[in-house]
Amino acid sequence: MSGYLRTLLLLYRRNVRVQPMREVMAIVGIAAGVALLFTVQVAHRSITGSFEQISDGVTGRATLELSSRGPGGFSETIGDEVGHMRGVRASAPILQEPVVAVGPNGRRALTIVGATGEIARLGGRLAVQLLLAGVSGHRGLIVVTQPTANAIGVKPGSGVSILVRGQRRRTAVAGVLTTARFGPAAESPVAATLLPVLQALTGQPRTVSRVLIEPMPGKEGALRRQLQARFGTTVNVRATSSEARLLANATRPERQITLLFSAISIVAGIILAYASLLLASDERRRFAVYLIEIGTPDSMIVSSLVFDAILLGIFGSVLGLLLGDAISLFAYRSVPGYIAAAFPVGDQRVIGAGAILISIGGGIVAAFMAAALPAIAILRAGAAAEPNALGRSLSVTDRLKLPKALPLISGIVLTCGSVALSIVAPGTTIFALLALALGLVLLLPWTTSLLLRFGQAVSRHSGDAAARLSLGELRRTSTRAVALLATGTIATFLTVTISGSVADVQHAVSSGATGLLSSGELWVKPGGPENVYTTQPLAASSLEHRLTNVADVNSVLPWQDSFLDLPHRRVWVLGVPSEIRSQIVPSQLVTGSLSTADQRLKEGGWIALSQTVAREDGVSVGGRVLLPTPSGSISFRVAATVANYGWLPGAIVMSREDHTHYWKETNPTQLAVDLRPGVSPAQGKLAVERAVPIGTAVAVKTVAERRHEVSSVLGSTLSRLNDTTLVILIATIASITALIVAAISQRRGRLDSLLSIGMSLPQFARLIFYESGSMLLAGCGIGFLAGVVGQDLVDGWLRHTTGAPVHFSAAWWVGFRTILITAAITLAASSAAVLKAIWPEPRAVVPGD
């Protein structure tokens, strides 16, 4: 190790020994930001990563596919034809169906893949292994992964129920793929069987949903054009990666907002670290002067500051990665409910090298940003100490004299500008929020000074010695006051903004879906929360007829819903019975006339389209839009634009008749039951349940039950964002504790003298609580106001990007809760600090001991 590096290490060790709390707190600040950044990246990579593991495991070397546009699939003869086309190296037809597997220990939603031996030619590891496990087993028909087997309690040879299309089918497990043999993909919710078996289970003989195609080298473009010309009218011809892009699109709003919050969290980390570095700046300035006086070259002083920042960044990043890894084990784990309903996504963690590198890079940049201003102050102090012996580096910092009003003016411009910008152009909200956070921080020194002046005016009329002293202490160490104010402000700002907007969007998503439910008193649908969007037809044609004949039932209305893949998004299509008076849920209408739109939808040939989709296609009410239905591309006119009915990527509303016609599907996906007057929902439910034939797998739910189910599933949408607030809270607790304890230990002598001159313990405790609590709680108040503004901005941005009818509802309770928590932490930390201040008196011994 060189002597220079050894000296830098010596200086670093000295600084840590002198101010250990400063270093610990700064590291905690950086670590909190890094942990959030890392956790968020892992969470998103896990969703797309787990999906890619399943997708790649099935498709193997196939790069093209034909895929069905609806749940009805297409004839497997198309697969045979594709296999004989020029330019095709290998192809495999598969049928993919969402099912629920039920065993003795529970149930699990799975995507079951039915394939033939041809799939082995594509080399997809998952498909090959699943089929091999099935072939070698010979004891059953379905191959499941070990986690699925454990979850539902089955083993090779044991029976399992498969709930599919409203039917309960009994079969046996042929094999179980272990995690050791299959890797992390075994966590995926996927199962396999032979194609004819699945066709029989689903009641779709000679039907497939996808044909996977591996083109010959160099022939992909030509083959794609050939496939488009031959089959493109009724099926999707696309790359096998298309589904992953649709998933990415569906998760985009959540990813964007999570990344936004994690970016702000990094800012919070910088501020927490900055606050801790400020705490020790006086001592560091004195040390810099001392170093110059003993002849230390200024290059060594500058290097020492840079070295400190690098080590802070490294230690903060390493701790942040460890924390982030721990956090990602219990937080951010749940797959958002609306995603799980439409894509086979597993809950395994996927950690990429990119996430680690970005997090470490973010941590080091944050450390440099936090250390920059205190370092300049230290160098200036050094320059001022020895004006005649200035080296170049110190004199440069001495010339860096900025107008005192600059932070105030910049803060006002950033705060007001960010709000105005976000209102005028909601798409810029991400930058606006970052600017708002930065503006707030720049305004804090001025706000602190204002608060202290106000406090001084008030305290003149106070007879409480603790109140007067606490104000005096705050005025004496204004950097500490700023640090306390900043901590309270940032913690509350983030918590209110995040929790408030999450609650608003959850409410919007849930109310969109539950609004639909008022059109029936009872709902008959496939059981379980997995089918929240009810897009699989019920293979029970007689069910509707049977229920109509139940004495308590007034009417039974069949609904037909499905997912439809547009070029950039997977939309939810609702086929609404024309008997329902209001075809569009009033709360979801965005543009157009409700009564006209209802009438037009009933006429047929008209649709209501999500505002986001309409904007993307450049179409408005009265315009035309081309939809790729299973019957071909059909031109519909737009009767109205609507919100997204709880499916964030977008929704399309049309009459059930149109859906039946163009989707070539007669079976409903759910039935809305209207009861005769005087029949209670409970009575009606019992009567309808008795009429449901044995062997069907449908559930009868009252409106209240269905609303609860929808709310609980869709309520998980964006709920992972609340995990961010937990991390912020932990970092805040650490920061407040460190700030208070460090503040006590730094002026131990003066505080001891207060006890000496007769200050009682309660007075002393009040002094500590007042001086910390007043600034922290004032910060909470400022943070709450800014947080409510931030919440409104994020709500506007969510309305803009998702089309969800997100309505602002100020997060009073969240703000109040944060203030209560902060007060409690301050009280606890103050008590700990008081104990620390009064207890460690040297222990005396009696002579002769």
Add this chain to the structure above:
Amino acid sequence: MLELEGAYKRYESPGEVIRAVEDVTLKVLASEFVAIFGPSGSGKTTLLLLAGGLLRADAGTVRFDGADLGALSRREMLEHRRNKVGLVFQDFRLSEGLSAEENVVVPLLMRGMDRREAARLAVGALDEVGVGNRSRHSPDRLSGGERQRVAIARALVGGPKLLLADEPTGNLDTETGESVLSLMRELPRKRGAAAILVTHDAQLTRYADRVLMMRDGRLTETGTPETTSAAR
């Protein structure tokens, strides 16, 4: 008024026992100005803290106006310090965020005195020590001597019976130090209070009525400034 009899105080740290005060017996009378003189580490400050009730003796007794300080409860000891003892430190220990007047007001407010009455007394005390015209200034805008005068005003404003000063002139130049010591001798005496000065500067002992020499925790010599070895 103040009596120490066979007082002991030791500090224990890992591998080390420091005998700070060893078998000290002394009496201080009302209006008396006593200087405790000795080298660094001789136990002067510990003896001062025992006298003021800021530390309890490990053995022996410390009596003030006949009351055994060792027998007082924590609350009684606090009341004793508040009402009967005034402290002056070498580094002033003033709050720089408060004005000179507010620094003097604070100990009175600690006792629960009405703020107007406290302010009136504080202004009077500052006038008495000669810094009445600086009462609105923050300590960081006062000279060292002015700060120590404010500290003396703070120590005396509550009417203590005992003023304790630990190296009060350590941060002052000679001339200022002497004027501060004059105040410390005169003002308590006018109130009938005793004062104890701790110093390692022999020159300062000449202000005292009596000088106690201390070494290794023990009182080695007692006398007037002229008769003790400190004068030599």
